[in-house]
Amino acid sequence: xxxxxxxxxxxxxxxxxxxxxxxxxxxxxxxxxxxxxxxxxxxxxxxxxxxxxxxxxxxxxxxxxxxxxxxxxxxxxxxxxxxxxxxxxxxxxxxxxxxxxxxxxxxxxxxxxxxxxxxxxxxxxxxxxxxxxxxxxxxxxxxxxxxxxxxxxxxxxxxxxxxxxxxxxxxxxxxxxxxxxxxxxxxxxxxxxxxxxxxxxxxxxxxxxxxxxxxxxxxxxxxxxxxxxxxxxxxxxxxxxxxxxxxxxxxxxxxxxxxxxxxxxxxxxxxxxxxxxxxxxxxxxxxxxxxxxxxxxxxxxxxxxxxxxxxxxxxxxxxxxxxxxxxxxxxxxxxxxxxxxxxxxxxxxxxxxxxxxxxxxxxxxxxxxxxxxxxxxxxxxxxxxxxxxxxxxxxxxxxxxxx
Amino acid sequence: xxxxxxxxxxxxxxxxxxxxxxxxxxxxxxxxxxxxxxxxxxxxxxxxxxxxxxxxxxxxxxxxxxxxxxxxxxxxxxxxxxxxxxxxxxxxxxxxxxxxxxxxxxxxxxxxxxxxxxxxxxxxxxxxxxxxxxxxxxxxxxxxxxxxxxxxxxxxxxxxxxxxxxxxxxxxxxxxxxxxxxxxxxxxxxxxxxxxxxxxxxxxxxxxxxxxxxxxxxxxxxxxxxxxxxxxxxxxxxxxxxxxxxxxxxxxxxxxxxxxxxxxxxxxxxxxxxxxxxxxxxxxxxxxxxxxxxx
Numbered sequence: 052x053x054x055x056x057x058x059x060x061x062x063x064x065x066x067x068x069x070x071x072x073x074x075x076x077x078x079x080x081x082x083x084x085x086x087x088x089x090x091x092x093x094x095x096x097x098x099x100x101x102x103x104x105x106x107x108x109x110x111x112x113x114x115x116x117x118x119x120x121x122x123x124x125x126x127x128x129x130x131x132x133x134x135x136x137x138x139x140x141x142x143x144x145x146x147x148x149x150x151x152x153x154x155x156x157x158x159x160x161x162x163x164x165x166x167x168x169x170x171x172x173x174x175x176x177x178x179x180x181x182x183x184x185x186x187x188x189x190x191x192x193x194x195x196x197x198x199x200x201x202x203x204x205x206x207x208x209x210x211x212x213x214x215x216x217x218x219x220x221x222x223x224x225x226x227x228x229x230x231x232x233x234x235x236x237x238x239x240x241x242x243x244x245x246x247x248x249x250x251x252x253x254x255x256x257x258x259x260x261x262x263x264x265x266x267x268x269x270x271x272x273x274x275x276x277x278x279x280x281x282x283x284x285x286x287x288x289x290x291x292x293x294x295x296x297x298x299x300x301x302x303x304x305x306x307x308x309x310x311x312x313x314x315x316x317x318x319x320x321x322x323x324x325x326x327x328x329x330x331x332x333x334x335x336x337x338x339x340x341x342x343x344x345x346x347x348x349x350x351x352x353x354x355x356x357x358x359x360x361x362x363x364x365x366x367x368x369x370x371x372x373x374x375x376x377x378x379x380x381x382x383x384x385x386x387x388x389x390x391x392x393x394x395x396x397x398x399x400x401x402x403x404x405x406x407x408x409x410x411x412x413x414x415x416x417x418x419x420x421x422x423x424x425x426x427x428x429x430x431x432x433x434x435x436x437x438x439x440x441x442x443x444x445x446x447x448x449x450x451x452x453x454x
Numbered sequence: 455x456x457x458x459x460x461x462x463x464x465x466x467x468x469x470x471x472x473x474x475x476x477x478x479x480x481x482x483x484x485x486x487x488x489x490x491x492x493x494x495x496x497x498x499x500x501x502x503x504x505x506x507x508x509x510x511x512x513x514x515x516x517x518x519x520x521x522x523x524x525x526x527x528x529x530x531x532x533x534x535x536x537x538x539x540x541x542x543x544x545x546x547x548x549x550x551x552x553x554x555x556x557x558x559x560x561x562x563x564x565x566x567x568x569x570x571x572x573x574x575x576x577x578x579x580x581x582x583x584x585x586x587x588x589x590x591x592x593x594x595x596x597x598x599x600x601x602x603x604x605x606x607x608x609x610x611x612x613x614x615x616x617x618x619x620x621x622x623x624x625x626x627x628x629x630x631x632x633x634x635x636x637x638x639x640x641x642x643x644x645x646x647x648x649x650x651x652x653x654x655x656x657x658x659x660x661x662x663x664x665x666x667x668x669x670x671x672x673x674x675x676x677x678x679x680x681x682x683x684x685x686x687x688x689x690x691x692x693x694x695x696x697x698x699x700x701x702x703x704x705x706x707x708x709x710x711x712x713x714x715x716x717x718x719x720x721x722x723x724x725x726x727x728x729x730x731x732x733x734x735x736x737x738x739x740x741x742x743x744x745x746x747x748x749x
Contacts, residue, residue: 148496240690290581290601292693
């Protein structure tokens with residue numbers, strides 16, 4: 052009796068199983084960076100994708116940024132990775148080296164997807180060891196220097212003078228005093244600390260790593276940049292070593308901080324404030340061009356995915372010119388989509404585009420996170436008074452010991 | 455119990471044994487094995503390297519700093535938390551008006567979720583906008599306030615204060631329960647004999663609750679050594695590693711930098727310390743039981 056019941060149950064399940072095989076369910080993970088209501092647009096885009104691709108259903112999981120790295124890592128280690136996900140540019144090399152994601156060169160070649168459609172630094176960040184591991188999804192650049200127009204006017208500082216290192220320092224000095232601060236520096240354990248440090252190094256023609264992976268932080272251009280950055284400490288709010296770009300936001304918004312470093316993503320927050328603001332595109336020594344540090348996310352397909360073909364179709368869709376701008380809160384990585392997005396959503400679209408085209412990515416090393424940790428210590432050392440050369444040598448010893 | 459019953463006992467025990475085995479001992483043994491391998495996220499095929507990772511980590515000055523930090527953190531929090539807990543329990547044990555309300559209020563920090571309490575303290579310590587600096591500046595005790603969590607010399611002390619605030623009600627509850635069991639007659643007799651409050655405390659109350667105090671010390675030591683969220687939210691182990699302790703370092707290495715093997719070494723060291731503390735706990739508990747059982 053029991054056996055016959057089981058057989059009947061199995062038979063009853065069969066047609067359902069056959070149907071399920073026709074329908075592919077794609078697991079897509081993304082990080083939730085802001086509360087901008089993006090997921091609503093993402094949901095609309097997913098519905099559009101499902102309508103264009105009958106037979107593929109997309110299951111979207113968004114995870115808050117602080118947990119995202121841990122969740123992905125645990126999922127990959129436990130063999131439960133999604134089919135496709137966004138990956139921070141700085142994780143790409145590690146995920147590739149770990150064999151967690153698959154190269155996309157063949158599929159991109161067949162589909163005619165090439166570097167030209169994307170920002171150069173973003174495309175570069177998806178390449179590692181001669182292969183393409185992801186398609187750029189969104190980008191931004193650290194940093195733009197946002198300033199409080201009223202405070203600058205009051206102190207008699209010409210905003211355009213802030214573009215040079217000399218001008219920034221002179222301006223910061225004038226803007227500091229009476230409970231106000233010229234410039235917000237932050238040195239907590241976080242990538243924002245590293246990207247600002249890098250931008251000053253890049254803008255002076257320096258590098259973090261040489262092409263062979265060895266440390267370049269003791270080169271004169273880098274040390275000079277570190278010395279310069281340390282010289283701004285007297286004009287920053289105290290508590291740099293535990294401050295983040297987020298804690299500086301509160302001071303900027305209450306009018307006690309004249310200038311702050313943020314990516315373009317900060318604009319929606321500032322637009323909603325009472326502050327009359329504008330921005331300059333970073334800072335460089337006289338005669339040099341400010342170079343920003345790339346930030347952003349790429350889309351990658353996981354090795355364990357049984358639905359690689361469907362995942363690839365989804366990536367193509369999400370990075371398409373007519374879709375990319377609807378599903379990102381940073382800046383679309385697709386250049387054409389970015390132009391439209393910036394003109395519609397950001398102040399100073401041309402300046403942002405130019406800064407994006409000049410920007411450099413962070414080192415594309417599978418051990419980047421260790422390099423980054425060392426760089427945070429370097430930042431904390433120089434902000435707390437260690438001579439730049441000495442701090443750079445300590446950092447280089449640690450970085451070179453990784454190899 | 456018949457032989458037939460014994461398999462039934464095992465059957466009922468099995469779910470608990472399997473759960474504890476799979477969720478606790480399997481990962482623990484896995485961590486020990488992993489610590490003898492060179493392994494990280496980018497090196498998914500671990501190589502057996504014996505004690506090489508241990509040697510490398512033990513020779514780094516950072517390891518010594520984590521050990522010292524953990525010691526300062528644990529001793530600082532445990533001593534202050536127990537002292538504060540003991541004295542607040544003494545106070546709550548007096549028959550004062552509003553005692554019920556006070557007992558409930560004292561528990562408040564303890565019932566707050568750990569992360570919420572930590573965020574609260576981070577706001578209070580904020581160098582520009584924080585309550586503590588505004589208070590000090592308002593009283594004229596400081597011109598600009600202090601960078602509580604950003605100064606390597608002050609960060610650990612600041613974190614300890616926050617953790618003591620969060621944890622002392624636990625000790626209060628334990629001590630209050632013990633104080634209520636102190637023999638009233640003995641106290642009354644000592645009062646008749648002319649013993650003052652200090653004498654009563656030292657000669658009657660403390661000896662009577664000595665065992666509870668010991669057990670509470672060991673228990674809070676275990677909890678504090680493993681306390682992760684307060685430091686992680688306040689400083690993430692910074693500035694310049696000044697507040698990194700074992701749990702934050704393990705998390706940072708494993709999940710922050712994908713270095714599983716190195717995290718495992720810190721993990722094994724941490725397990726050893728905890729095993730010692732737990733052994734101490736059972737020894738103390740066992741000896742106090744024996745004493746109670748003795749005629």
